Amino acid sequence: MITAIAGGVGAARMLRGLVSxxxxxxxxxxxxTGDDIVLHGLHISPDLDTVTYTLASAIxxxxxxxxxxxxxxxMEALDRFGGQTWFRLGDRDLATHLYRTQRLSEGAGLxxxxxxxxxAWGLRLRVLPMTNERVExxxxxxxxxxxxxxxxxxxxxxxxxxxxxxxxxGIEQAAPAPGVLDAIAAADRVVVCPSNPIVSIGxxxxxxGILDAIAARRDDVVAISPIIAGAALKGPADRMLVExxxxxxxxxxxxxxxxxxxxxLIDVADEALAGAVAAEGVRPVVVPTIMRDxxxxxxxxxxxxxxxx
Amino acid sequence: MITAIAGGVGAARMLRGLVSxxxxxxxxxxxxTGDDIVLHGLHISPDLDTVTYTLASAIxxxxxxxxxxxxxxxMEALDRFGGQTWFRLGDRDLATHLYRTQRLSEGAGLxxxxxxxxxAWGLRLRVLPMTNERVExxxxxxxxxxxxxxxxxxxxxxxxxxxxxxxxxGIEQAAPAPGVLDAIAAADRVVVCPSNPIVSIGxxxxxxGILDAIAARRDDVVAISPIIAGAALKGPADRMLVExxxxxxxxxxxxxxxxxxxxxLIDVADEALAGAVAAEGVRPVVVPTIMRDxxxxxxxxxxxxxxxx
Numbered sequence: 001m002i003t004a005i006a007g008g009v010g011a012a013r014m015l016r017g018l019v020s021x022x023x024x025x026x027x028x029x030x031x032x033t034g035d036d037i038v039l040h041g042l043h044i045s046p047d048l049d050t051v052t053y054t055l056a057s058a059i060x061x062x063x064x065x066x067x068x069x070x071x072x073x074x075m076e077a078l079d080r081f082g083g084q085t086w087f088r089l090g091d092r093d094l095a096t097h098l099y100r101t102q103r104l105s106e107g108a109g110l111x112x113x114x115x116x117x118x119x120a121w122g123l124r125l126r127v128l129p130m131t132n133e134r135v136e137x138x139x140x141x142x143x144x145x146x147x148x149x150x151x152x153x154x155x156x157x158x159x160x161x162x163x164x165x166x167x168x169x170g171i172e173q174a175a176p177a178p179g180v181l182d183a184i185a186a187a188d189r190v191v192v193c194p195s196n197p198i199v200s201i202g203x204x205x206x207x208x209g210i211l212d213a214i215a216a217r218r219d220d221v222v223a224i225s226p227i228i229a230g231a232a233l234k235g236p237a238d239r240m241l242v243e244x245x246x247x248x249x250x251x252x253x254x255x256x257x258x259x260x261x262x263x264x265l266i267d268v269a270d271e272a273l274a275g276a277v278a279a280e281g282v283r284p285v286v287v288p289t290i291m292r293d294x295x296x297x298x299x300x301x302x303x304x305x306x307x308x309x
Numbered sequence: 310m311i312t313a314i315a316g317g318v319g320a321a322r323m324l325r326g327l328v329s330x331x332x333x334x335x336x337x338x339x340x341x342t343g344d345d346i347v348l349h350g351l352h353i354s355p356d357l358d359t360v361t362y363t364l365a366s367a368i369x370x371x372x373x374x375x376x377x378x379x380x381x382x383x384m385e386a387l388d389r390f391g392g393q394t395w396f397r398l399g400d401r402d403l404a405t406h407l408y409r410t411q412r413l414s415e416g417a418g419l420x421x422x423x424x425x426x427x428x429a430w431g432l433r434l435r436v437l438p439m440t441n442e443r444v445e446x447x448x449x450x451x452x453x454x455x456x457x458x459x460x461x462x463x464x465x466x467x468x469x470x471x472x473x474x475x476x477x478x479g480i481e482q483a484a485p486a487p488g489v490l491d492a493i494a495a496a497d498r499v500v501v502c503p504s505n506p507i508v509s510i511g512x513x514x515x516x517x518g519i520l521d522a523i524a525a526r527r528d529d530v531v532a533i534s535p536i537i538a539g540a541a542l543k544g545p546a547d548r549m550l551v552e553x554x555x556x557x558x559x560x561x562x563x564x565x566x567x568x569x570x571x572x573x574l575i576d577v578a579d580e581a582l583a584g585a586v587a588a589e590g591v592r593p594v595v596v597p598t599i600m601r602d603x604x605x606x607x608x609x610x611x612x613x614x615x616x617x618x
């Protein structure tokens with residue numbers, strides 16, 4: 001049994017690799033929901049959907065989010081009203097949010113609704129939100145101290161502006177979603193996917209109880225660095241690490257993850273830093289970590305499993 | 310200045326006729342919102358949208374609701390989840406509900422949002438919801454006394470089951486939307502459109518203050534019977550009149566409207582009932598009332614105006 005801590009795109013590719021080398025039934029993903037946004041009255045869970053769509057081979061492979069072959073008639077019509085079209089929602093993708101919102105309004109928990117959606121896509125892995133409660137990752141911009149929602153920073157500003165600080169609104173009142181703590185405690189292996197340490201893995205760890213549960217499994221926790229040769233493959237993780245006072249390298253990741261991870265997979269490009277990672281008390285494993293396609297995702301998944309032996 | 314009391318399809322056609330014979334700026338429609346439904350978290354206002362889409366010449370002419378040339382990708386995708394697809398929402402139509410819901414969540418009143426939508430469609434008439442408050446027309450079914458929402462009866466059951474009673478949930482706490490009472494008081498003419506007397510005109514009249522405002526203008530109120538030769542052209546008005554103890558004819562309409570309308574336009578098919586209508590204290594005007602197209606709508610509009618002279 002493998003439990004994976006997951007954000008969006010990088011985690012989705014890692015999970016696709018894992019379910020190609022072990023039975024999907026043996027994999028549980030605990031997914032960040034700090035990026036969730038309520039827009040047009042709809043509850044949108046970008047990381048949950050990216051994981052689901054990727055595992056269902058339905059993701060748009062070019063943009064890395066949303067559905068392949070999507071149509072945009074609703075957004076085009078919304079432009080007529082001067083509506084909020086900065087967060088692009090395809091017509092078929094809208095159905096996911098319509099369903100989620102309707103079920104939540106009926107009193108279902110986000111975990112149950114997520115399970116219904118994942119099963120409807122024919123997936124056999126288990127996908128859990130980190131919490132059923134509403135947690136909002138909020139970003140204070142360096143320029144003028146304005147605090148904005150994560151998607152306003154990430155999509156609205158295309159994550160191109162410096163960040164002063166990050167907080168997870170509502171996290172103190174949040175509890176791990178049903179099944180999360182058990183999945184961590186019962187797993188043979190806990191994998192921290194190559195997602196943004198601050199705003200993807202960070203919110204999951206900040207849900208009261210989850211960090212302690214993972215740290216209790218430290219010997220069985222393998223993380224994959226999302227930073228390669230000082231840069232993030234996608235998104236603002238590298239700049240964000242610098243802006244928030246961390247080292248923008250595998251060393252910075254090792255320092256952040258040392259309290260709960262015994263092993264860190266770093267890319268071959270960072271082989272020179274293996275000794276420094278080890279000095280932080282984290283065992284480095286040097287492998288190719290870039291997931292370009294199904295084959296490289298599977299190879300990384302095999303490397304993750306091999307790291308345990 | 311003309312103020313029209315309106316439901317959905319029949320009213321929309323009447324309004325289209327009116328704005329073709331008088332300047333659109335001179336027409337105000339006060340529209341039923343008892344049919345509104347919150348589904349998937351979205352605030353849907355079917356009568357407001359039917360009026361807007363019809364006046365914008367964007368209505369689907371075959372089904373009489375929704376947008377012409379619509380696509381249904383969101384609904385098809387929603388079927389994957391076993392979602393609630395009984396209330397069909399086209400992709401472009403969804404944009405209207407996304408916009409309305411977002412604006413309401415920002416604190417805008419339904420009247421303001423409606424005005425924004427109507428202007429975005431380039432319309433120059435004024436469209437007002439009967440109230441900014443939430444009112445729900447609820448239907449008790451004769452078969453087993455179950456109470457359901459109006460759309461569950463109208464769309465879900467295709468209005469094919471007998472009705473025991475109707476109520477307008479929330480009506481006591483509702484106030485006329487800003488502008489409604491002024492529009493009635495200031496109008497030269499008040500027109501009651503050929504809509505269902507019970508569930509389209511009924512909710513508007515039931516908003517505290519509106520019936521009194523219209524009754525105060527009784528000499529200037531002209532209604533058009535939605536019942537022709539004992540039958541409704543569309544919808545369940547005829548059966549509903551019977552089920553609720555009214556006469557399913559222009560005579561039944563005259564009795565319902567006599568307290569606030571001085572004149573009733575009845576179809577040439579009902580000429581034989583003109584005397585009986587007059588005996589109820591309502592002046593009958595016999596004209597062709599079926600609106601098949603723009604030309605017949607305009608002819609009926611001219612007949613409405615002529616009825617005042």
